[in-house]
Amino acid sequence: MSVRIDKWLFVARVYKSRALATRACELSRVRVNGVAVKAHRILALGDRIDAEVASDWTRTLVVRELADKTLAKVEVPRIFEDLSPPRPVADPLARLMKRPPVAREKGAGRPTKKQRREMDEWTGQ
Numbered sequence: 001m002s003v004r005i006d007k008w009l010f011v012a013r014v015y016k017s018r019a020l021a022t023r024a025c026e027l028s029r030v031r032v033n034g035v036a037v038k039a040h041r042i043l044a045l046g047d048r049i050d051a052e053v054a055s056d057w058t059r060t061l062v063v064r065e066l067a068d069k070t071l072a073k074v075e076v077p078r079i080f081e082d083l084s085p086p087r088p089v090a091d092p093l094a095r096l097m098k099r100p101p102v103a104r105e106k107g108a109g110r111p112t113k114k115q116r117r118e119m120d121e122w123t124g125q
Contacts, residue, residue: 003066005030005049006039011067013076014051014059024051048083059084 003011009021009030021030021039028036029052032043043049047063065079111119 001066001068002042003068004039005032005037005041005043007068008043008063008066008079009049009051011070011076012061012080013073014053014061049080054087057084057087 006018006021006025009015009024010018015021015024024030025037025039025041030037031050032041032047034048034050043063043066045063045066049059049061049063051059051061053059060083062081062083063079064081067079071079
């Protein structure tokens with residue numbers, strides 16, 4: 001049996017959708033045995049997968065079983081061995097800092113030249 005890496009990552013619930021798994025492969029966020037791979041890469045038993053799930057967390061999995069169809073949530077852990085460190089605690093301040101500095105009401109349209117200057121002044125540009 002052969003399984004593509006993007007399909008396996010979706011079945012293993014590393015990513016919420018196969019499209020997200022494919023996108024992660026395109027952006028070189030998935031490595032198999034230390035090498036960045038494309039979505040069509042065929043997996044083998046014993047392969048070590050490093051997948052960047054968040055900007056600060058990388059999951060490390062070893063393939064135990066090849067599966068190409070979705071499984072029940074309780075059955076998913078049997079297809080891989082999880083070697084990844086625990087997920088870091090989210091920093092609420094960092095989340096707030098990622099927000100845009102100026103919030104606009106929905107439906108307000110494009111800013112005028114004056115509003116644009118005020119926003120640039122506010123952000124310090």
